[in-house]
Amino acid sequence: MSDRLPGFSTLAVHAGAQPDPTTGARATPIYQTTSFVFNDADHAASLFGLQAFGNIYTRIGNPTNAVLEERVAALEGGTAALAVASGHAAQVVVLQQLLQPGDEFIAARKLYGGSINQFTHAFKSFGWNVVWADPDDIASFERAVTPRTKAIFIESIANPAGSITDIEAISTVARKAGVPLIVDNTLASPYLIRPIDHGADIVVHSLTKFLGGHGNSLGGIIVDAGTFDWSTGGKYPMLSEPRPEYHGIRLQETFGNFAFAIACRVLGLRDLGPALSPFNAFMILTGIETLPLRMQKHCDNAKAVAEYLAGHPAVASVSYAGLPSDKYNQLARKYAPKGAGAVFTFSLKGGYDAGVSLVSKLQLFSHLANVGDTRSLVIHPASTTHSQLDDAAKINSGAGPDVVRISVGIEDKEDLIADLEQALGT
Template sequence: MTDRLPGFSTLAVHAGAQPDPTTGARATPIYQTTSFVFNDADHAASLFGLQAFGNIYTRIGNPTNAVLEERVAALEGGTAALAVASGHAAQLVVLQQLLRPGDEIIAARKLYGGSINQFTHAFKAFGWNVAWADPDDVASFEQAVTPHTKAIFIESIANPAGSITDIEAIAAVARKAGVPLIVDNTLASPYLIKPIDHGADIVVHSLTKFLGGHGNSLGGIIVDAGTFDWSKDNKYPMLSEPRPEYHGIRIQETFGNFAFAIACRVLGLRDLGPALSPFNAFMILTGIETLPLRMQKHCDNAKAVAEFLSTHPAVSAVNYAGLPGDRYNALQRKYAPRGAGAVFTFSLKGGYDAGVNLVSNLRLFSHLANVGDTRSLVIHPASTTHSQLDDAAKVKSGAAPEVVRLSIGIEDKEDLIADLDQALRA
């Protein structure tokens, strides 16, 4: 044994996992069961009363999922995590702990189109409101703060634009306002950016994307940084006030620096129910083992493709933070020195029609609504993921009519460039 702290690649393979104590299986087993046998009546009562940790029912927790949770928490530098059914489910469970009817969050305008739709429309049914701010103008976040503000939400690398967000500057706004900063770290993964190191209090992921990495399993996760005082000013009663369903315990007081993760599990996941399948957890765990290898290949390929597109006569602009002349290059070198990620956009001189035609002519790239796959993917956001927005909102979110989004995979870069070249010529 050694006192050395494990490196990122070692954690990606080993964190949270041990050989199965019953069978000796080295790979984490899939515990495909709905429920778990109690030792006796006292054991059951202590589990239901939050007086002991253990397994009750897979909707609330499962041993396969627990390994995934511990591994992602270790990679992100958090105190605890909770795996759920999707990235959208992670956002729902997080905000259910923070918001009451009439409360609001401040969200960056540059977000995944599905998140914009979720915040703008679906959450209105709960009485939750959203104020939009410009991630390129930190002052706009501060100006949006009101007495009803309960959180700030940003993406570390914005989807679809691929722009880098100044996490530290916005974290300072959140601290001044006395609210947590939530960072969606899906496009970066902890291999490129660790938001907690830059002031984030909560990190969420769509595990479906780069962490799982193979386009075969849906999942989401919530990581608790353990940095926020949930009892201050009684802003967050779900965590600070006595919980009647648990004999009056106060979540913050009882669980300390992993109280938020516990609240998401025993107050959110328990009642809302977006549980992650143990099989999906197993698939995502397998994907995470190769995360460092894949992410570096993704980044290297993406930079090569972006460089090619930046000189192509059919292309009017390339938005990739890894290019030296890009407006986000300085932030990329600060926050993500290993690479600018694999998702970026470029604009075509032929406008909307050229974007639609391009995706139809590509042969190696798959035209679908996903990112973070080993395979290279393409989509025209204005006609698909951001189609619910008007043109002005599309432009603000980085999805103007002439924009095409790429998610660069781990194929040979020469083949990707050749496919883009023939499609652009066509």
């Protein structure tokens, strides 16, 4: 090709991949191996000492996974990426590089229920403390900053409500505080929103969702924007101080604008071990090839379904940023002009019981705990994904007792509306 930068759809198919040099295979092979042969003793020593790049052991890196990492980094506009076993694993590995026991990070209240649970309970055993802020009140992030704050965490499109977060405004808070902004971009995918373009320093995904897109493989990924100076103020010793396990290397000094991705690999993935299998990497790569086609159909269908629900007598309200009447519509126009995503919630006039009843009556929508599938999915968060939260926390996160979440698939929209019609009744 010429010097022209490839477009998004081209990157989704080609980024990171070349025909296999040994066999000529066009599809990226599945390198289903635990380990790799060294050329000689010096080669092995240079790999273990971070003096050369290459393959050692699949827990740390694998050629199939490397194609996935390069592709997602290209789609997000980052400098490097690291694939791991799940979205939750990505969050653990990211924060392990940033936080010491007793440190704090600020998180938006509107998050996936599993993340709320992870941040509130599991991370306590590491001595990491979460401080909650309201994404609808940017000043609440400023008020939450203390000398112990080491990061801010938000979702670009919040799960389950589908609300749009003002990434640029919160990035300004993070810059003023001298801490990185971490954005979970799972529900948007880089097709709709590229958080790095709006001030994010780190992007994470559950690859299980829209990037993989077919509900068949778990995975997570961390994308380094290459925008943060990890040496400032000595806040981040994992990156700025000499690493004794690597003969005193300072990762920031040695690896520059992709030092964070390196730290996640050689300090996080190496020791915590949440490796992504090469087979799952292959499946997710295959899904990413059709991401632009799928996401546009997801969004077009979601808007049609939201418009239908907004006019149904059994529905009290619809929370979908793609509707002109929605409070997040202006933010959707700014950050996601191609579509407001395919996951949103609506409230039923019959409350908790009506939500439980609806999910049991739907036939085309699958009742399960996932989003981002080609198939349309439904769940009642208050009785499932957010059931561990108290009532106030459920409401704050957009998962009140009357709320139903749907992930709209790529079926014919008329069939989806017909299924909702028979389940809701009149």
